[in-house]
Amino acid sequence: MDKRIWICTAVAMAVVLTGCGGGHPKAGATAGKSATGRSSAATAPAVPVADPPVRFDTRRAVELPAEARQSGYTTSYGALPVLLDDRTAVSVADGVMYGVDILTGRQVWKTGPRKKLFSRSSDTRATVVMLQGRRTALAAFMTEVPGQGTTPSGAAIELIGVDLASGKNVLNDDLPLPQDSAPWGNPVSVVGVDATTAVLNWSGGGTVVADLAAHKVRWIRRGFDAIGLDGGVIAGQTGDLLHYRLLGLRATDQRQEWASKEYEVPTFEAEPAGPGLYSLHHSTGSVRDRSSTVLHDIKTGKPREHLGLEYRWHCVSDGAETLLCNGADGGIVGLDAGTLDTLWRLPSDGRLAPKVTAFWHGAVYGTTPNGPVVLDARSGKDREVRPGAAPRVVSRYGGLVVGPEGAWMVYPTAP
DSSP states (O other), X not given: OOSOOOOEESOOBTTBOOOBOOSOOOOOOBTTSOOOSOOHHHHSOOOOOOSSOOOBOGGGOEEOOGGGSOTTOOOGGGOOSEEEETTEEEEEETTEEEEEETTTOOEEEEEOXXXXXXXXXXXXXXXXXXXXXXXXXXXXXXXXXXXBTTBOOEEEEEEEEEETTTOOEEEEEEXXXXXXXOOTTSOEEEEEEOSSEEEEEETTTEEEEEETTTTEEEEXXXXXXXXXXXXXXXEEEEEETTEEEEEEEXXXXXXXXXXXXXXXXXXXXXXXXXXXXXXXXXXXXXXXOOOEEEEEETTTOOBOXXXXXXXXXXXXXXXXXXXXXXXXXXXXXXXXXXXXXXEEEESBTTBOOOEEEXXXXXXXXXXXXXXXXXXXXXXXXXXXXXXXOOOSEEETTEEEEEOGGGOEEEEEBOO
């Protein structure tokens, strides 16, 4: 296995959010404080777990705290702004990152930026990475740097990391932005992380690359929207209106490793598509245009030519061996994550394509007119026809659904 560090984001695929399964969480603490004791996760009786779960106990719904849920959040490709890491739900709401035990509904830790927020964006998401051997929840916030004397006020990105095993803050890096870097109030997101680097996208501004060892900004590239990080190379998009190009920049020094041709099209979409991959869809808008979605390697920029996905598709990894691609027409395709060979397609042979709600560790969760269903990600066959629920986010301990009036409810894994 190489040294890439996989990220499980809260924004994943068309009507899909992959959950993260990791270390067992212990008690949490507010930012800057030590944990005061072990959580119920360490003392409660044994509970059913499955990797992946295929049945859920709908009689034992647990509601997560309302304060940990963003108000007015968007659901990019249907993805909720929350992720599950074993027993911990991680979310960002009103400038605070929360950790909640999904089997008790109890908050086990929370933290937030030390400086004043520029805006409490509903677009802020958390992500989970391996950082210095620890499963770490990361979130980035745009904060205000107060002016003093003749020095005007400014802005900084505050990057916060919480060790999911202890609930302790392990990262609080202030990353100042240039004075002329407006709009400061726009949201910032974590695009990729490896052992020494964090790549942050600053909406409307560009890309900020942080040195995690030195705890400072390594470089900033305006007009460059990062897509992903792999093998020390950052793939990203430049241009606007009808002129677009993709670049691969070295994370250490911005040196250009590769560049795509220039695309003169009105429709151009490049986005993450699983570890080491990005997808590219472009169209002239003509009725004669047979547009396509092609997966590319982040490190080299080279297309995987044998992948024949026509029209608009959105792809994501299950965190194991499979990619799932959702088409604009409602079709779904399972691909081998290594070879990108097509494993199966739906609809086909008289079978329906479910409306996918989640994709995790070899299981595809969704609904058909017959109710919830779980498919096997490798074969596409029905794995469980009575799962009890079609969760939006999944871990070994259960699945999260949106309940009445928008409440986030967790159904525990059933035996």
